[in-house]
Amino acid sequence: MSRETLSFPPTSIPPLSPYLPPPNPTSPKPHLTLTYATSLDASLSLAPGVRTTLSGPFSKAMTHYLRTRHDAILIGCTTATVDNPALNSRLESITSLDQQPRPVILDPKGRWEFTEDSQVIRLAAEFKGKGPWVVTTRGKEAEERAGLLERVGGKYLFLETGEGEKGRFEWGDVLRVLGKEGLKSVMVEGGGEVINSLLAEPENRLVDSVIVTIAPTWLGQGGVVVSPPPRREGGPPQLRLGDVSWQPHGEDVVLCGRILRS
Numbered sequence: 001m002s003r004e005t006l007s008f009p010p011t012s013i014p015p016l017s018p019y020l021p022p023p024n025p026t027s028p029k030p031h032l033t034l035t036y037a038t039s040l041d042a043s044l045s046l047a048p049g050v051r052t053t054l055s056g057p058f059s060k061a062m063t064h065y066l067r068t069r070h071d072a073i074l075i076g077c078t079t080a081t082v083d084n085p086a087l088n089s090r091l092e093s094i095t096s097l098d099q100q101p102r103p104v105i106l107d108p109k110g111r112w113e114f115t116e117d118s119q120v121i122r123l124a125a126e127f128k129g130k131g132p133w134v135v136t137t138r139g140k141e142a143e144e145r146a147g148l149l150e151r152v153g154g155k156y157l158f159l160e161t162g163e164g165e166k167g168r169f170e171w172g173d174v175l176r177v178l179g180k181e182g183l184k185s186v187m188v189e190g191g192g193e194v195i196n197s198l199l200a201e202p203e204n205r206l207v208d209s210v211i212v213t214i215a216p217t218w219l220g221q222g223g224v225v226v227s228p229p230p231r232r233e234g235g236p237p238q239l240r241l242g243d244v245s246w247q248p249h250g251e252d253v254v255l256c257g258r259i260l261r262s
């Protein structure tokens with residue numbers, strides 16, 4: 001369990017700035033930054049359920065800076081379960097809870113079995129992070145666990161799953177719900193299913209910027225891989241970033257860009 005404090009040098013901020021949420025947004029859709037750490041073979045982790053450190057200390061500090069620049073940080077329920085993440089920012093410059101992002105967990109089937117000992121719950125109880133919002137469909141799991149969430153300032157947000165595969169939410173619906181709750185910006189961190197379903201969006205109009213940490217390591221086969229489904233017939237053959245910049249952060253490189261629209 002990590003209790004470190006991190007520092008991010010002000011000189012590293014300007015190259016990131018064009019990809020960060022605008023200060024005075026006009027759109028009702030929250031700005032969406034897709035950001036994660038990957039290996040050279042596009043893996044997020046060694047295997048499903050294995051928390052894997054990829055970021056070095058400098059790029060990790062960058063991620064924690066990004067966490068302070070977004071209203072929310074979104075992950076899938078598998079990541080919430082297997083990583084037991086903190087989802088707060090541990091930058092030494094943080095002085096108040098207002099600077100912390102709101103953790104948002106996508107959990108349509110109520111599978112995240114959080115308790116008082118779950119890091120994100122405990123940190124919210126200690127005012128070191130905000131209480132998580134769990135996006136789910138109505139069911140008995142939510143009824144049973146709502147009290148604990150509410151005690152730490154979190155809550156359930158209810159949403160119907162779309163008609164698509166695997167009972168997922170439509171990403172447009174997720175962003176509409178979060179926008180209605182007053183969020184202006186969301187950073188989506190993972191895991192694989194969350195990212196791949198986001199990259200499978202037909203028009204790719206929801207992701208505003210992409211900030212990826214690439215670590216100089218191969219994780220090998222069997223990892224959780226970022227690789228969206230094949231492109232649809234009639235669409236462009238590949239998904240590509242434009243407006244690209246690369247910045248070294250220690251031994252890692254951070255790639256920023258925007259998805260080219262089809």
Ligand SMILES: NC(=O)C1=CN([C@@H]2O[C@H](COP(=O)(O)OP(=O)(O)OC[C@H]3O[C@@H](n4cnc5c(N)ncnc54)[C@H](O)[C@@H]3O)[C@@H](O)[C@H]2O)C=CC1
Pocket residue numbers: 035036037038043044045047048049050051052054075076077078079080082083106107108109167168169170171189190191192193194195197198224
């Ligand atoms: N390197 C990095 O930056 C990160 C690594 N990870 C790693 O990723 C792995 C977990 O990834 P996955 O197994 O793919 O699980 P995941 O974290 O993407 O969660 C999958 C679950 O989230 C929900 N979900 C995902 N997309 C949804 C959608 N569009 N609508 C509704 N619900 C949706 C579903 O319940 C699904 O079963 C872990 O090993 C974790 O350590 C996770 C985040 C970042």
Ligand SMILES: Nc1nc(O)c(N)c(N[C@@H]2O[C@H](COP(=O)(O)O)[C@@H](O)[C@H]2O)n1
Pocket residue numbers: 002036037051052053054055060063075079080083084085086087088189190213
């Ligand atoms: N940026 C980054 N680098 C890595 O090496 C990672 N493994 C992750 N994982 C993501 O960060 C969450 C952990 O956050 P805390 O340190 O516990 O606050 C983890 O759940 C993934 O979403 N990210």
